Amino acid sequence: MTTRRSLLVAAWAAPLAAAAPGLLPGTLARPALARPALAQPALAQPAPAPLVERREFSFQGYTTRGGAAIPAIRTGYQTLGTLNAAGDNAVLVTHFFSGNGHAFGRLQPDGPAGWWDAIIGPGRPIDTDRYFVIASDTMVNLNAPDRHTITTGPASVNPSTGRPWGMSFPVVSIRDFVEVQKRLLDHLKVRKLALVAGPSMGSLQAIEWAVAYPEMVERVMPVIGTGEMDAWMLGWLDLWASPIRTDLAWRNGDYYGQGREAPLRGLAEALKLVTLHSRDRGWARQFGRRPAEGQDPARRMQDRFAIEAALDAAAMARARLSDANSFLYLVRANQLFLGEHEGLDAALAKAGGRWLVLPSRGDRVFPAEYSDELVAALRRAGRPVAQAVLEGPQGHLEGVVAIAQAGEAIRDFLAR
Amino acid sequence: MTTRRSLLVAAWAAPLAAAAPGLLPGTLARPALARPALAQPALAQPAPAPLVERREFSFQGYTTRGGAAIPAIRTGYQTLGTLNAAGDNAVLVTHFFSGNGHAFGRLQPDGPAGWWDAIIGPGRPIDTDRYFVIASDTMVNLNAPDRHTITTGPASVNPSTGRPWGMSFPVVSIRDFVEVQKRLLDHLKVRKLALVAGPSMGSLQAIEWAVAYPEMVERVMPVIGTGEMDAWMLGWLDLWASPIRTDLAWRNGDYYGQGREAPLRGLAEALKLVTLHSRDRGWARQFGRRPAEGQDPARRMQDRFAIEAALDAAAMARARLSDANSFLYLVRANQLFLGEHEGLDAALAKAGGRWLVLPSRGDRVFPAEYSDELVAALRRAGRPVAQAVLEGPQGHLEGVVAIAQAGEAIRDFLAR
Numbered sequence: 071m072t073t074r075r076s077l078l079v080a081a082w083a084a085p086l087a088a089a090a091p092g093l094l095p096g097t098l099a100r101p102a103l104a105r106p107a108l109a110q111p112a113l114a115q116p117a118p119a120p121l122v123e124r125r126e127f128s129f130q131g132y133t134t135r136g137g138a139a140i141p142a143i144r145t146g147y148q149t150l151g152t153l154n155a156a157g158d159n160a161v162l163v164t165h166f167f168s169g170n171g172h173a174f175g176r177l178q179p180d181g182p183a184g185w186w187d188a189i190i191g192p193g194r195p196i197d198t199d200r201y202f203v204i205a206s207d208t209m210v211n212l213n214a215p216d217r218h219t220i221t222t223g224p225a226s227v228n229p230s231t232g233r234p235w236g237m238s239f240p241v242v243s244i245r246d247f248v249e250v251q252k253r254l255l256d257h258l259k260v261r262k263l264a265l266v267a268g269p270s271m272g273s274l275q276a277i278e279w280a281v282a283y284p285e286m287v288e289r290v291m292p293v294i295g296t297g298e299m300d301a302w303m304l305g306w307l308d309l310w311a312s313p314i315r316t317d318l319a320w321r322n323g324d325y326y327g328q329g330r331e332a333p334l335r336g337l338a339e340a341l342k343l344v345t346l347h348s349r350d351r352g353w354a355r356q357f358g359r360r361p362a363e364g365q366d367p368a369r370r371m372q373d374r375f376a377i378e379a380a381l382d383a384a385a386m387a388r389a390r391l392s393d394a395n396s397f398l399y400l401v402r403a404n405q406l407f408l409g410e411h412e413g414l415d416a417a418l419a420k421a422g423g424r425w426l427v428l429p430s431r432g433d434r435v436f437p438a439e440y441s442d443e444l445v446a447a448l449r450r451a452g453r454p455v456a457q458a459v460l461e462g463p464q465g466h467l468e469g470v471v472a473i474a475q476a477g478e479a480i481r482d483f484l485a486r
Numbered sequence: 487m488t489t490r491r492s493l494l495v496a497a498w499a500a501p502l503a504a505a506a507p508g509l510l511p512g513t514l515a516r517p518a519l520a521r522p523a524l525a526q527p528a529l530a531q532p533a534p535a536p537l538v539e540r541r542e543f544s545f546q547g548y549t550t551r552g553g554a555a556i557p558a559i560r561t562g563y564q565t566l567g568t569l570n571a572a573g574d575n576a577v578l579v580t581h582f583f584s585g586n587g588h589a590f591g592r593l594q595p596d597g598p599a600g601w602w603d604a605i606i607g608p609g610r611p612i613d614t615d616r617y618f619v620i621a622s623d624t625m626v627n628l629n630a631p632d633r634h635t636i637t638t639g640p641a642s643v644n645p646s647t648g649r650p651w652g653m654s655f656p657v658v659s660i661r662d663f664v665e666v667q668k669r670l671l672d673h674l675k676v677r678k679l680a681l682v683a684g685p686s687m688g689s690l691q692a693i694e695w696a697v698a699y700p701e702m703v704e705r706v707m708p709v710i711g712t713g714e715m716d717a718w719m720l721g722w723l724d725l726w727a728s729p730i731r732t733d734l735a736w737r738n739g740d741y742y743g744q745g746r747e748a749p750l751r752g753l754a755e756a757l758k759l760v761t762l763h764s765r766d767r768g769w770a771r772q773f774g775r776r777p778a779e780g781q782d783p784a785r786r787m788q789d790r791f792a793i794e795a796a797l798d799a800a801a802m803a804r805a806r807l808s809d810a811n812s813f814l815y816l817v818r819a820n821q822l823f824l825g826e827h828e829g830l831d832a833a834l835a836k837a838g839g840r841w842l843v844l845p846s847r848g849d850r851v852f853p854a855e856y857s858d859e860l861v862a863a864l865r866r867a868g869r870p871v872a873q874a875v876l877e878g879p880q881g882h883l884e885g886v887v888a889i890a891q892a893g894e895a896i897r898d899f900l901a902r
Contacts, residue, residue: 136785237787301793302770305762308794312755316732339728346721354718359825368822369552371653371814375821377717378724398787405791406784409775434850 119183119191120198122148122175126220127206127254135249135410138240141229143250146220147171147206149258150190151198157261161196162251163205164268164275166470167400168212168344168392170219173205174198177218186269188474195480201264206254208247208275210239210399212392224323224395236395237323243406244271248278265484266423267291269469270348270435271400274299274407277421277444281408284422289483293428293476294460294469296436297414297444299407303436306347311401313339314394323395337394338385345381350432352463414444418451425455426483428476430468456483535599535607536614538564538591542636543622543670551665551826554656557645561666562636563587563622565674566607567614573677577612578667579621580684580691582886583760583816584628584808586635589621590614593634602685604890611896617680622670624663624691626655626815628808640739640811652811653739659822660690664698667691681900682839683707685885686764686851687816690715690823693837693860697824700838705899709844709892710876710885712852713830713860715823719852722763727817729755730810739811753810754801761797766848768879830860834867841871842899844892846884872899 128144148171153160163173163186174190176183190196190203207213210223224239255263266279266287273295280290296303314320317336325332346354354377361367362379374382411417425448429441438459448455458479460468468475544560564587569576579589579602590606592599606612606619623629626639640655671679682695682703689711696706712719730736733752741748762770770793777783778795790798827833841864845857854875864871874895876884884891 138785241783241785241787243784299775300767300770301773301775301791302762302765302767304773304775304791305770305793305797308791308797309755309759309762312758313729313732316729316751316755318734335732339725339732342728343725346718346725349718351716351718354716354721357717357720359715359717359720367657367818368659368825369554369657371657371818375717375720375724377721381721381724402783402787409784 117192119174119176119187120150121179122150122177122184124148124172124177124218124220127257129253129257132250134240134242135245136241136243140222140240143209143222143253144220144226145206145209145222145250145254146218147204147254148173148175149202149204150175151200151202153202153258153260157259158264159201160255160258160260160263161201161203161265161267162255162263162279163190163196163203164247164251164266164272164279165205165208166268166270166272167404168341169272170207170211170213170216170221171205172218174203185470186473189477189480195477195484196265196267197484202260204255204258204260206251208271208400208403209242209250210396210403212396212400214393214396215391221396223393223399225326225393234326236326237398239395239399241402241406242399243403243409244274244278245282245406245410247275247403248282251275251279252283261286263287263289265289265291267293269293269473270295270466271404274404277417278408280421280423280425281411281417284420287423289426290421290423291426291428291480291483292441292444293473294430294433294436294466295427295444296440297408297418297447298440299405299409304405306435307401307405310340310343310347311398313337313343314397317394320394323398325394333394334386334389337392337397338382338389340394340397341385341388341392342381345385348435348466350434350463350465352432353465353467355463414447415450418447418453421448421451421453423453424483424486425453426479427455427457428460428469428479429457430460430462430464430466432463432465432468435466533608535590535592535603536566537595538566538593538600540564540588540593540634540636543673545669545673548666550656550658551661552657552659556638556656559625559638559666559669560636560642561622561625561638561670562634563620563670564589564591565618565620566591567616567618569618569674569676573675574680575617576671576674576676576679577617577619577681577683578671578679578695579606579612579619580663580667580682580688580695581621581624582684582686582688583820584757585688586623586627586629586632586637587621588634590619601886602889605893605896611893611900612681612683613900618676620671620674620676622667624687624816624819625658625666626812626819628812628816630809630812631807637812639809639815641742641809650742652742653814655811655815657818657822658815659819659825660687660694661698661822661826663691663819664694667695668699677702679703679705681705681707683709685709685889686711686882687820690820693833694824696837696839696841697827697833700836703839705842706837706839707842707844707896707899708857708860709889710846710849710852710882711843711860712856713824713834713863714856715821715825720821722851723817723821726756726759726763727814729753729759730813733810736810739814741810749810750802750805753808753813754798754805756810756813757801757804757808758797761801764851764882766850766879766881768848769881769883771879830863831866834863834869837864837867837869839869840899840902841869842895843871843873844876844885844895845873846876846878846880846882848879848881848884851882
């Protein structure tokens with residue numbers, strides 16, 4: 071099921087590209103590896119992504135940061151490279167809202183590469199000849215229905231009842247994601263993270279890591295992220311989620327039984343919002359002002375423009391492979407970012423590590439000024455920090471599909 | 487019904503302020519006239535807004551730009567000042583998405599002032615001692631249920647059937663709005679517009695005016711606007727509308743009959759999107775990361791943050807006074823902006839007038855770069871143009887509630 075997997079892990083990154091690659095003649099259709107290989111200037115052709123194996127880690131008895139008990143936690147993960155004897159050459163890569171831990175490598179020889187493969191691998195900026203790189207699936211992962219994603223969330227079976235948790239699953243936060251990752255790293259005998267890095271929601275995890283376990287984190291790289299989940303962002307995240315709650319098929323999250331219809335319409339509308347919000351006008355330009363084929367929106371109310379029809383089709387295809395309740399739990403987890411602290415300064419006063427912050431200039435989700443403020447706060451906290459700005463027409467998405475442009479900055483950061 | 491009216495005309499401008507003024511201790515709660523009166527530096531106290539009277543204009547037999555017949559058109563309007571003998575001292579003020587023609591003055595002595603009252607009136611930048619100022623309600627007006635708004639759209643009765651048009655009402659465009667305004671101006675014996683000006687959707691009408699009737703327009707002032715409705719904006723407008731179509735109570739627009747429930751939930755979600763999108767983080771800051779009163783979102787999935795609860799309550803209050811189908815028709819009218827032309831350059835090649843373009847730096851709906859591009863296109867077309875940038879924490883909304891800051895620029899523009 072290579073194709074299906076490709077769609078799932080492309081996720082937030084590129085649901086449109088995955089569902090309808092022909093629609094995207096521009097930058098999105100260009101594989102990251104086809105860019106001039108900043109990471110490998112000496113090679114004429116970049117090496118193909120190495121094979122990786124998806125594994126499962128599970129443990130019994132987790133108490134959430136909010137105090138609720140979850141009897142069992144399962145999480146999927148993958149690694150590349152070798153942990154040294156000191157256990158201090160590890161890199162943790164954390165994923166975005168709709169992604170999973172397939173951040174690098176290929177699962178099959180002919181399968182797609184992971185979403186940050188351009189910067190992770192032998193000889194690449196995050197060099198797996200030198201580092202032991204780990205990426206895992208978060209709790210409440212959106213791709214719960216995907217057979218390659220292993221997660222614990224509302225779509226999982228509650229062992230006490232034998233039925234899916236639905237909305238009785240406890241609230242979890244980004245910090246809970248970090249706690250589960252910490253158990254995984256302990257299990258793998260990792261003692262230090264040479265780097266924790268991720269885009270978007272991955273950046274929130276990286277920041278929480280540096281605050282929760284400062285002694286364990288040597289370097290932190292938040293990409294297309296924010297140091298503050300302010301009221302404006304709380305409101306936007308809620309608006310992303312609202313089409314799901316508005317869909318009557320959602321039934322307060324009780325839609326898992328046989329014969330019940332999942333709230334696909336609401337989930338698709340939610341995914342459309344995420345898709346457009348995480349892009350910019352440069353990406354949309356490919357559609358122009360064309361009507362959808364054979365349609366006439368200037369004369370018929372039910373007719374559509376090309377971009378509307380493309381978003382509709384891609385979002386519905388993606389919705390069938392996602393879980394609506396998990397979307398709601400992810401929204402809440404993001405809203406609770408650094409929620410255990412009085413504010414960003416109070417949180418960063420506890421943080422460790424040297425930092426490289428990578429905003430995207432055209433970001434509409436986490437506008438670049440939020441990264442500027444994160445950098446200022448890190449300076450106030452006495453943390454060593456550098457910033458480099460991603461450029462390009464794809465808004466927020468630059469931090470996933472065009473991360474190769476930061477290859478040299480990342481290489482330098484790791485060399486210091 | 488002064489209070490109800492205030493809620494309706496505040497509209498896109500300030501549904502939250504209107505529905506729950508206590509929630510808004512900051513800039514939104516401050517009436518525009520309480521600002522230092524740039525317009526009236528010699529006066530210690532600005533004069534109260536003059537009384538205006540709402541009138542109706544109607545005519546038989548309109549054919550839309552798309553070729554559909556509408557048997558009768560009704561539109562509400564108001565004027566202030568006196569038209570001179572030459573008929574060339576008129577100013578047309580065009581309203582935003584959720585507004586109506588109550589742009590200036592008061593309808594009752596104790597009633598609220600219109601949404602641009604800060605710059606329109608005796609001695610103000612648009613000086614009604616000198617100009618005859620007109621503002622009318624657009625077709626397919628969102629405030630169709632408001633007794634002070636007079637409009638023709640899907641909520642109007644189709645004389646051929648005796649029942650509301652619903653989704654059988656023809657598609658109309660911003661250019662159709664202009665055509666109806668042209669009939670009104672002809673009726674009023676206006677021969678020239680010394681100025682056509684409006685914020686947001688009003689800016690689109692002003693630009694269409696300059697392109698459609700170049701010989702009639704002396705000055706054009708698009709505020710928080712755009713010269714191009716590109717694919718990214720087409721997509722956003724569609725996302726604004728989608729909660730209405732997702733609401734099963736919408737019934738393809740057939741909800742006007744007795745005993746039928748209007749799609750209030752979907753309309754409220756749509757209004758929440760408009761509300762947050764047209765603001766910026768500075769506005770949201772008042773809510774902080776507080777939970778809604780008595781709620782605990784860190785532990786209970788159904789619980790809300792303060793900003794979520796405030797948006798919910800305000801949007802539902804506003805939805806009860808709006809019409810869902812009209813929202814859909816307004817979206818389409820905006821999407822069709824300049825749709826009869828090959829592109830912005832082709833349109834502006836036909837345009838007349840001198841121009842003052844007023845973007846808001848923090849605008850998230852029509853980002854300021856779109857105004858920069860409009861200015862560049864006007865220069866290419868050989869049009870005299872100046873630009874001044876609105877500053878402030880309220881994003882798009884600055885162009886409505888904080889327009890007083892442009893008072894001197896507008897005064898200078900009219901003096902030239």
